[in-house]
Amino acid sequence: MKKGLAALAIFALTAVSCGGEETVELTTSERLAVNVVEDVEYVRDHRTGICFAVYTGYRRAAISSIPCEQVPADLLVETGGE
DSSP, rough: OHHHHHHHHHHHHHHTTTOOOOOOOOOHHHHHHHHHHHTEEEEEEETOOOEEEEEEEEEEEEEEOOOOOGSSSSGEEEEOOO
């Protein structure tokens, strides 16, 4: 049992430390999901302080309120105000 675990550990370390960069082929659904996530904009309404995730893609649109503290400051756009 211990030899099997040791062999597994050595294999895992070798696989992790190989240093080569692997290319991963994505399915059509995975590519679509990546595109949607990259097209989401995060907006804070200056009047209410509520934050929204907004997606406007090809013939589609969606909006959802989200916790402002979950959005990195460099991704958050403040709506116009005074």
